[in-house]
Amino acid sequence: MELTALEERLGYTFAQRTLLEQAVTHRSHGAVHNERLEFLGDAVLNCAIAHLLFAKYARLDEGDLSRLRSNLVKQQSLAEIAEKLVLSDFLRLGEGEMKSGGFRRPSILADTMEAIFGAIFVDSGFDAARQAIAKLFDPVLKSVDPKTLGKDSKTLLQEYLQGKRIALPVYTVVETRGAAHNQEFEVECSIPKLEISVRGNGRSRRAAEQSAAKQALETAQHAMALLGRRPRKKSSAPEPSAADRPAGPTEPADGPGAPAQTADQIT
Numbered sequence: 001m002e003l004t005a006l007e008e009r010l011g012y013t014f015a016q017r018t019l020l021e022q023a024v025t026h027r028s029h030g031a032v033h034n035e036r037l038e039f040l041g042d043a044v045l046n047c048a049i050a051h052l053l054f055a056k057y058a059r060l061d062e063g064d065l066s067r068l069r070s071n072l073v074k075q076q077s078l079a080e081i082a083e084k085l086v087l088s089d090f091l092r093l094g095e096g097e098m099k100s101g102g103f104r105r106p107s108i109l110a111d112t113m114e115a116i117f118g119a120i121f122v123d124s125g126f127d128a129a130r131q132a133i134a135k136l137f138d139p140v141l142k143s144v145d146p147k148t149l150g151k152d153s154k155t156l157l158q159e160y161l162q163g164k165r166i167a168l169p170v171y172t173v174v175e176t177r178g179a180a181h182n183q184e185f186e187v188e189c190s191i192p193k194l195e196i197s198v199r200g201n202g203r204s205r206r207a208a209e210q211s212a213a214k215q216a217l218e219t220a221q222h223a224m225a226l227l228g229r230r231p232r233k234k235s236s237a238p239e240p241s242a243a244d245r246p247a248g249p250t251e252p253a254d255g256p257g258a259p260a261q262t263a264d265q266i267t
Helices: 003-010 017-023 035-056 062-073 075-084 095-099 106-124 126-143 153-163 205-229
Strands: 170-177 184-191 196-202
Touching: 003 017, 003 126, 017 035, 017 106, 035 062, 035 106, 035 126, 062 075, 062 126, 075 106, 075 126, 075 205, 106 126, 153 205, 170 205, 184 205, 196 205
Parallel strands: none
Antiparallel strands: 170 184, 184 196
């Protein structure tokens, strides 16, 4: 597909188109590939996201900002952005990598995104790269909850269940639809102890798992809230039987009710 379409989706037009061509070229394709641009883009991305978070969250301390940034720039986050751009249509891969499904591999998608950011930096400088990154990450930043520090749904679900001492969820691929280059996955997430079973969809197995985990977390929290509001049943323990009652003080042999002793018995 023409790279002009990718530029439109990125919101940036390259002055040096060869930089974009190199950015989408995997090392399996030839000697000129994107690994050096990926190295540069990784640093540009971290700096840009740090700047965005610094401006957006004035009350978060250094530790929380660092954890939030780490969750935003990790492989999964980048791969999800790449999927929304349908970046797989523009990748230049070697024949072997193409046949093995490299065009949908999260690591390749994430690395290519970093290479693109590096290419924009080389083409026009940091401000242009920061603007492109801000545009792509804007939907993510709008949905970020500072209380969870940008953790993904699977992580949040796991931590929630562990806190309740409930076994971890089970993820199962239920169905895969579409051609190899444009597949959609349907994944079921089940929590047996809570009798919860929900399904999510996505362009990758990971994305479908995240979708299912988000629904499962919401369902689990609702279920646990209902359990917490149920009134406790009063104890209905049976009255103890006479044999079970503690014995009272015994009367002495010569106490009231005992037969009177005669004078002969006393002497």
